Amino acid sequence: MRLSPDARDVHPVMKRFLAACGLMFGVSSAYAEPTLVVTPTSVHPGDAVVVSVIGTAALPHGKAGGVPLHFFAAKRGFQAVFATPLEINEDHILVEVTDGPAPLSVAVVAKRLPESSVVVEDELANPPKADRERIDLDNGAIGAAYAKADGAPQFVHPFRRPPGGVTSTFGEWRTFNDGHRSQHLGLDLGEPEGAKVLAINSGTVALVRTTVLAGNVVVVAHGGGITSMYFHLARSLVAEGDVVTQGTPLGLVGHTGRTTGPHLHLGVHVAGGMVDPATFLELPLAPATPPATARR
Numbered sequence: 011m012r013l014s015p016d017a018r019d020v021h022p023v024m025k026r027f028l029a030a031c032g033l034m035f036g037v038s039s040a041y042a043e044p045t046l047v048v049t050p051t052s053v054h055p056g057d058a059v060v061v062s063v064i065g066t067a068a069l070p071h072g073k074a075g076g077v078p079l080h081f082f083a084a085k086r087g088f089q090a091v092f093a094t095p096l097e098i099n100e101d102h103i104l105v106e107v108t109d110g111p112a113p114l115s116v117a118v119v120a121k122r123l124p125e126s127s128v129v130v131e132d133e134l135a136n137p138p139k140a141d142r143e144r145i146d147l148d149n150g151a152i153g154a155a156y157a158k159a160d161g162a163p164q165f166v167h168p169f170r171r172p173p174g175g176v177t178s179t180f181g182e183w184r185t186f187n188d189g190h191r192s193q194h195l196g197l198d199l200g201e202p203e204g205a206k207v208l209a210i211n212s213g214t215v216a217l218v219r220t221t222v223l224a225g226n227v228v229v230v231a232h233g234g235g236i237t238s239m240y241f242h243l244a245r246s247l248v249a250e251g252d253v254v255t256q257g258t259p260l261g262l263v264g265h266t267g268r269t270t271g272p273h274l275h276l277g278v279h280v281a282g283g284m285v286d287p288a289t290f291l292e293l294p295l296a297p298a299t300p301p302a303t304a305r306r
């Protein structure tokens with residue numbers, strides 16, 4: 011049998027056959043099967059997951075739980091990050107790559123989320139109509155900032171956790187003084203008022219805004235579909251469009267917006283939704299280093 015010189019011309023089924031022949035006859039590994047790796051393999055709702063496809067030169071396409079994955083070039087192969095939906099009803103998420111290796115299943119394990127009662131000023135617990143309209147605009151602006159994270163990763167190093175002990179975890183349910191409940195979609199870290207808040211990785215400032223509930227907000231788009239956000243700042247130290255590197259001061263810890271005291275609320279959004287920053291920070295993300303000429 012003659013092997014085609016160009017794997018791209020070969021039908022995937024034929025490619026598998028050729029790969030098998032290669033194994034049998036010790037032919038070069040040009041047709042080696044790509045490998046699919048999903049980390050972690052067992053998640054809670056709201057956890058971040060990274061999908062890696064190794065052993066292929068072509069940009070993969072695929073889905074997780076039916077939602078398209080957006081792959082970027084990694085140090086080895088390609089990676090894509092997705093959010094385990096908070097409202098997921100199934101006990102697994104199927105990760106599929108087109109023309110690639112066999113699908114993998116990520117086990118979804120339900121988690122009992124903490125509940126707490128929070129007392130804040132009445133107008134923040136139960137905002138008047140004018141504030142509710144502003145809150146909708148705030149949410150729209152933050153949502154629009156997520157789209158600015160499309161495109162290649164602007165970071166090469168792992169994400170760095172900000173300092174401070176955890177004062178509230180992701181997913182906690184809070185009942186406010188007026189009785190309404192809301193879910194906490196970030197990680198609260200205890201830090202003194204005025205402490206510098208540093209970018210957890212390189213990226214571009216996608217939003218600087220004074221909001222009703224989150225106070226002074228900075229959102230950084232990192233590429234790869236990843237945004238990080240910093241809430242309740244005493245003030246921000248950057249402007250929209252600023253290119254920041256890991257450790258760039260973004261603002262100062264404060265207690266602006268709906269909060270009971272100074273702390274940093276760190277939020278992380280990836281394709282598919284908000285994720286638990288604690289799980290996101292553990293992901294083995296390793297984007298390819300861009301060529302020097304491509305750097306900004």
Ligand SMILES: [Zn+2]
Pocket residue numbers: 178194196197198274275276
């Ligand atoms: Zn918070």
